[in-house]
Amino acid sequence: MGSGQWHVEKRSTFRNDSIVKEYGTVLETGCLSIIVLGASGDLAKKKTFPALFNLYRQGFLNPDEVHIFGYARTKISDEELRNRIRGYLVDEKNAEQAEALAKFLQLIKYVSGPYDSEEGFEKLDRAISEHEISKNSTEGSSRRLFYLALPPSVYPSVCKMIKTCCMNKSDLGGWTRIVVEKPFGKDLESAEQLSSQIGELFEESQIYRIDHYLGKELVQNMLVLRFANRFFLPLWNRDNIENVQIVFREDFGTEGRGGYFDEYGIIRDIIQNHLLQVLCLVAMEKPISLKPEHIRDEKVKVLQSVVPIKDEEVVLGQYEGYRDDPTVPNESNTPTFATTILRIHNERWEGVPFILKAGKALNSRKAEIRIQFKDVPGDIFKCQKQGRNEFVIRLQPSEAMYMKLTVKQPGLEMHTVQSELDLSYGQRYQGVSIPEAYERLILDTLRGRSSRRCFTGLTKEK
Ligand code: NDP
Numbered sequence: 147m148g149s150g151q152w153h154v155e156k157r158s159t160f161r162n163d164s165i166v167k168e169y170g171t172v173l174e175t176g177c178l179s180i181i182v183l184g185a186s187g188d189l190a191k192k193k194t195f196p197a198l199f200n201l202y203r204q205g206f207l208n209p210d211e212v213h214i215f216g217y218a219r220t221k222i223s224d225e226e227l228r229n230r231i232r233g234y235l236v237d238e239k240n241a242e243q244a245e246a247l248a249k250f251l252q253l254i255k256y257v258s259g260p261y262d263s264e265e266g267f268e269k270l271d272r273a274i275s276e277h278e279i280s281k282n283s284t285e286g287s288s289r290r291l292f293y294l295a296l297p298p299s300v301y302p303s304v305c306k307m308i309k310t311c312c313m314n315k316s317d318l319g320g321w322t323r324i325v326v327e328k329p330f331g332k333d334l335e336s337a338e339q340l341s342s343q344i345g346e347l348f349e350e351s352q353i354y355r356i357d358h359y360l361g362k363e364l365v366q367n368m369l370v371l372r373f374a375n376r377f378f379l380p381l382w383n384r385d386n387i388e389n390v391q392i393v394f395r396e397d398f399g400t401e402g403r404g405g406y407f408d409e410y411g412i413i414r415d416i417i418q419n420h421l422l423q424v425l426c427l428v429a430m431e432k433p434i435s436l437k438p439e440h441i442r443d444e445k446v447k448v449l450q451s452v453v454p455i456k457d458e459e460v461v462l463g464q465y466e467g468y469r470d471d472p473t474v475p476n477e478s479n480t481p482t483f484a485t486t487i488l489r490i491h492n493e494r495w496e497g498v499p500f501i502l503k504a505g506k507a508l509n510s511r512k513a514e515i516r517i518q519f520k521d522v523p524g525d526i527f528k529c530q531k532q533g534r535n536e537f538v539i540r541l542q543p544s545e546a547m548y549m550k551l552t553v554k555q556p557g558l559e560m561h562t563v564q565s566e567l568d569l570s571y572g573q574r575y576q577g578v579s580i581p582e583a584y585e586r587l588i589l590d591t592l593r594g595r596s597s598r599r600c601f602t603g604l605t606k607e608k
């Protein structure tokens with residue numbers, strides 16, 4: 147935790163009570179600068195700025211204290227950046243949101259510069275300092291959150307520039323934090339190198355490695371579901387489960403993201419991080435507590451038990467038209483689709499295939515976990531049976547979990563039919579708004595909470 151000052155937030159207009167209940171009422175004061183590096187890109191417009199806007203609307207970003215800076219090489223003005231992101235933030239026909247939007251956009255300033263030049267980062271530092279001097283400094287401390295919405299290849303130079311030019315200089319405490327995105331490098335060697343490069347520049351408590359799938363409501367629910375429900379405990383193993391499928395599909399392609407995506411491909415973009423995190427939560431043993439290090443330890447054991455993948459159990463593909471994207475090289479061989487089978491060599495999972503599948507530009511958008519159960523032994527309904535038991539957790543869209551089971555078809559005859567026990571969040575929790583993953587995660591980083599960090603860098607310590 148940084149040494150910033152803390153106080154009890156009293157202004158109810160700057161918070162949402164239900165979320166404040168979750169996070170406690172203790173908030174830090176002092177000038178807050180949120181710097182989005184790679185502000186011209188896809189992540190920034192689709193997820194980072196919208197999450198910041200939602201936090202702002204809900205009162206978690208105090209307009210008297212916060213300022214948001216975008217930084218990237220693309221030469222655009224403040225107004226051009228605002229226009230690029232505006233459409234992703236809100237339905238402008240909603241009058242209440244439109245008013246908040248206008249105020250929020252005025253908090254955003256854009257600085258253009260390269261990722262490896264002191265000159266650019268000195269310019270950025272001057273802009274942040276000006277804001278701090280105008281807003282802060284007589285009371286409270288300065289907080290600087292640097293969000294790297296950038297390809298990992300530029301993390302080392304960007305981190306070096308932040309360390310050299312842009313650290314918080316407040317005499318009154320405060321902090322500087324760095325948020326890094328997945329994928330954390332390209333392979334083991336580059337991940338370890340990245341870890342040591344960033345580790346030389348910042349304390350571990352300053353670094354936040356984000357995997358936003360961990361912030362999704364139904365991913366968060368996995369631990370509760372598995373370990374707070376007695377009836378799952380005896381079933382969750384190789385004796386009862388035939389296979390586990392973890393699937394991500396998107397109905398749009400890379401669309402101008404070739405600068406990042408083409409160097410990494412779908413395995414590093416989705417499977418190695420998002421789907422593996424989900425796999426760990428499905429497969430791990432019960433941690434001894436909910437402390438992040440205890441959860442991490444159990445995840446690491448799962449990963450250590452995964453046997454090397456066989457070539458014949460991997461299928462790769464590239465969607466037609468991928469190379470038409472002007473940001474993608476004409477000769478690109480980068481996969482946009484991959485499916486693979488992971489096998490976990492331990493007492494619980496020996497023999498159960500974990501089928502991981504991810505693809506872009508497919509016919510629908512969906513992310514789900516599908517647990518297929520074995521057939522009933524000595525089944526006396528075999529001739530009529532509709533299908534096996536399945537437990538499905540749909541992460542998106544329309545969060546839901548449902549259990550497929552065989553029941554008697556209502557009526558005079560003894561016929562069976564497949565039906566569902568269905569917990570669709572939209573119906574069951576009407577009126578409850580489910581926060582976007584990035585809202586939770588950015589709020590966590592502002593609060594200095596590490597429980598949802600990705601922990602990839604820490605596995606090395608085992
Ligand atoms: P983009 O391709 O949109 O890249 C973001 C910005 O980085 C670009 O606008 C560009 O800015 C700069 N950039 C792109 N390629 C390079 C390069 N080769 N060298 C230096 N700078 C470059 O990618 P995304 O925004 O989609 O992804 C950025 C990071 O966010 C990735 O690590 C990705 O895994 C992660 N992420 C993305 C999500 C998404 O929905 N897009 C969701 C979750 C995570 P400029 O040229 O102006 O400097």
Ligand code: BG6
Pocket residue numbers: 358396415416513
């Ligand atoms: C990101 C990937 O990590 O996740 C993108 O880089 C992908 O390629 C995105 O589009 C999907 O996130 P979500 O939350 O929309 O499923």
